[in-house]
Amino acid sequence: MVAYFREEELLSQHETSINLVRGLAHEIKNPLGGLRGAAQLLQRELADPGLHDYTQVIISEADRLRDLVDRLLGPYRRPQLASVNIHVVLEHVASLLEAETAGSIKLIRDYDPSLPEFAGDQTQLIQAVLNIVRNSMQALQEANTEQPRITLCTRVVRNITLGSETHRLLCSVEVIDNGPGVPEELLSKIFYPMVSGRASGTGLGLAIAQTILSQHGGLIECKTVPGETRFQLLIPLEALPADLPAGMHDQQENIRG
Numbered sequence: 001m002v003a004y005f006r007e008e009e010l011l012s013q014h015e016t017s018i019n020l021v022r023g024l025a026h027e028i029k030n031p032l033g034g035l036r037g038a039a040q041l042l043q044r045e046l047a048d049p050g051l052h053d054y055t056q057v058i059i060s061e062a063d064r065l066r067d068l069v070d071r072l073l074g075p076y077r078r079p080q081l082a083s084v085n086i087h088v089v090l091e092h093v094a095s096l097l098e099a100e101t102a103g104s105i106k107l108i109r110d111y112d113p114s115l116p117e118f119a120g121d122q123t124q125l126i127q128a129v130l131n132i133v134r135n136s137m138q139a140l141q142e143a144n145t146e147q148p149r150i151t152l153c154t155r156v157v158r159n160i161t162l163g164s165e166t167h168r169l170l171c172s173v174e175v176i177d178n179g180p181g182v183p184e185e186l187l188s189k190i191f192y193p194m195v196s197g198r199a200s201g202t203g204l205g206l207a208i209a210q211t212i213l214s215q216h217g218g219l220i221e222c223k224t225v226p227g228e229t230r231f232q233l234l235i236p237l238e239a240l241p242a243d244l245p246a247g248m249h250d251q252q253e254n255i256r257g
């Protein structure tokens with residue numbers, strides 16, 4: 001049996017930092033609304049239109065900050081569960097990748113067709129996989145990797161302990177690239193918000209993806225060496241949220257059986 005205890009510890013640290021960011025985001029957002037409103041009122045009272053430039057700066061900077069905060073708060077809505085086919089999720093991501101790279105990166109599909117559908121939030125799962133695939137794409141492009149390729153691999157895996165819970169049946173999705181690998185000094189931190197190895201990065205992609213997986217009862221792991229980087233998403237197939245509609249329970253029974 002495989003156990004992922006260390007990851008659970010990481011996850012709880014991750015959750016703490018997520019909660020911190022989330023709390024901060026709310027604290028920023030509330031006064032921000034007041035600030036913007038006051039600047040608008042002030043603008044209306046200013047007789048000299050030349051001074052509007054200043055109020056406009058306040059308003060547009062407040063808007064920029066609000067957008068950033070919205071992005072920080074964005075992925076934290078509760079997942080809306082429905083029956084998800086993981087291959088539909090991956091094909092959606094694949095079509096985006098193919099459109100963005102115009103065939104310059106080879107995409108290999110290694111799917112296990114026996115993977116059952118499960119209860120999940122399709123939109124959020126697309127977001128999670130896309131964030132990971134985009135990182136691979138960027139790593140391959142920035143390193144000018146020869147014969148760049150990304151493999152999407154799905155499997156049913158059994159008997160894996162995530163933290164304190166052992167799951168009999170899990171869906172495994174691996175995103176594998178042949179890029180330069182995650183720099184060693186970054187590896188222990190990449191799932192934290194605001195940690196980025198790229199000058200133009202926000203450092204939110206993996207934090208958001210990990211949050212989405214955690215809302216599905218699963219997690220993301222990374223194994224990396226130069227020439228092969230694997231991000232593995234593990235989603236328990238039998239974990240059944242209590243508030244799922246009745247139809248979903250029936251379907252879940254089939255998966256169990």
Ligand SMILES: Nc1ncnc2c1ncn2[C@@H]1O[C@H](COP(=O)(O)OP(=O)(O)O)[C@@H](O)[C@H]1O
Nearest residue numbers: 135136139181182196197198201202203205206
């Ligand atoms: N497949 C990969 N290959 C190499 N480095 C990676 C890969 N995926 C993630 N990383 C590293 O992890 C960092 C964090 O990723 P992410 O959270 O998506 O933030 P961002 O992409 O905005 O930097 C990246 O900046 C990069 O340094």
Ligand SMILES: [Mg+2]
Nearest residue numbers: 131135205206
């Ligand atoms: Mg990213």
